[in-house]
Amino acid sequence: MGRPVPYIEADGLPLVRPYVIAWEREQEQRRQRERRRAAVLATLGQDYPAGVTA
Template identity: 55%
Template sequence: MLHTIARMLDPLLRLLWPPPPGRHRPPCVHILPVRPLPEPGPRPIPAPEPYLRGEDSPLVRPYLLAHERRQAKAEARRQRGRRRALWLAVRGIDIGPRVIHGREVAA
């Protein structure tokens, strides 16, 4: 497409700005080589590009990542508390919650 536009504009630009006269410059020089147009025919159909999934994209909003990190930290904190309560319960110290892993714990 660019070559077609350049071929159309080249004669117009030569009329508007003729080359300056000079001893070492030929009077008519074609700047762009003229290529024959390709023959129309069946073109190969390009393979469709795979769809992008949101998880695969590195462009993720930072506040979403921050929210997910906060949730993961809170869940890890709760899990540590449950493990600590179980560890202390094995040693006879009852400080933890009354429900551990969905089961009622005797107090």
């Protein structure tokens, strides 16, 4: 068996809706901002509760 593909194609077009992909990208961007915020605060000696958004 080959490697599984992240999506199924039908007639060359992916079956994943664009808004789903956009939502996933937005979520990853939010997680990245949280990681960056935690890193900056850590350099200042402040704790940042992981997973809690302001």
